[in-house]
Amino acid sequence: MTRTHRHTQPDRDEGHAEILDLDAEVLAEHTASITAWLPLTREPRQIVDLGCGTGAGAFAxxxxxxxxxxxxxxTSAGHLQLLRERACARGVEGRVRTVQADLDTDHWPDLGSPDLVWASASMxxxxxxxxxxxxxxxxxxxxxxFAVVELAGFPRFLPAHAPENRPGLEERAHAATDGFHAEHVPHRGADWGPMLTAAGxxxxxHRTITVDIEGGRGEAIGRYAYGSLRRIRGVAAPALSPEDLxxxxxxxxxxxxxxxxxxxDLAVRTKRTVWAARRSHAGGAGRGS
Structure with a gap:
């Protein structure tokens, strides 16, 4: 899950980086399947990764x-520093350029003329x-x-009957965050097809990939579930019953x-949708309009 907007406090960056890393580890096969699916007419030489986070998409x-x-x-200097360190560790530092930028501004930095723009969980x-x-x-x-990849919100990890003393807790916790997300990230879960068409x-x-990974495949899923539910708790707590909390x-x-x-009995259950788009030959507004 990469993101581009304003999270600059080091402690929040650190916690978010951990979730991004676990997301990358757990969903690596699905990310690879998306990169292999892309309907490219030629192999790209210049790629821009918008909202790159700690580099899951870039390295894939x-x-x-x-x-x-x-x-x-x-936008996060901390995420970009981690990405540079990992590029060096992988021996690909000569193939990576990092740019710190707030993409909500009208004036973007010079990002070249890429053959492929990738935006995963950032738009x-x-x-x-x-x-x-x-x-x-x-x-x-x-x-x-242009490849837009979006998750259908936070994954689910627990079976419906869990935990035994409060069955259905996970769904209620997610429901308790709906108001917050409607206000702060109203485009989460959106259909990007019409918006892409309107933008030229x-x-x-496009395709939707169903993710269903059994927890027995690695302890990373437990850490991913823990980190995700901890973040959800921070938003959901005021709306949960004392028993659920x-x-x-x-x-x-x-x-x-x-x-x-x-x-x-943990698993990772979610959906990932990817839209692959090219510039229309007719219409489309220009930059800054």
Whole structure:
């Protein structure tokens, strides 16, 4: 889950970076399947990753396209520093350029003329997504591809009957965050097809991938569930009943025998949708309009 808007406090960056890393680890196969699916007419040499976070998409793209260079853009200096360190560790630092920028501004930095623009779980964080889409349209090289990848909100981890003392707790916790997300990230879960068309793109293809990963495949899923539910608790707590809040806190208590890290029935269930679009030959507003 990458994001572009304003989270500059170091502690929040650190916590968010951990979730991004776990998301990247757990969903690596699905990300690779998306990069392999992209309807490209030629192998891209210049790629821009908008809202790159700590680099999950950037490194997947570098692996998929061994001749490509990636310009990784994010508002977080901490995330970009981690990305640079990981690029060095992987031996690909010569193929990565990082740019710290707030993409909600009218004037974007020079990002070149990429063959592929990748935006994974970042567009829904834009305060003005229509303006950002128009900027991407002007940015793309002729014939270039724009890939928008979005998750259907936070994944679900627990079975419906869990926890045993408060069945359905996870869904109620998610429901308790609906008002917050409607106000702060109103485009989460949106259909980007019509918005891409309105911004001057032709959507060539789109697909929805169902993610259902059993927890037994790795302990990272437990840490991913813990980190995600802890973030949800921070938003949901005021709207939860005392009984639900107590049950959630028990799941998040790493010293409890009922801790989520001790459960053997975890899974990652969500959906990922990707839209692949090119500039339309007719119409479309220009940058800054």
């Amino acid at each position: 793209l570098l692996e998929r396209f061994p001749e490509a260079h990636v310009t990784a853009v994010d 829904h964080h834009m305060a003005n997504p229509d303006g950002a889409l128009r900027n991407v349209r002007e940015l793309l090289a002729p014939g270039g591809l 793109f032709t959507v060539e293809d 107590a049950a959630l806190d028990e799941l998040l208590d790493l010293g409890s025998p009922n801790s989520i890290l001790r459960r053997e």
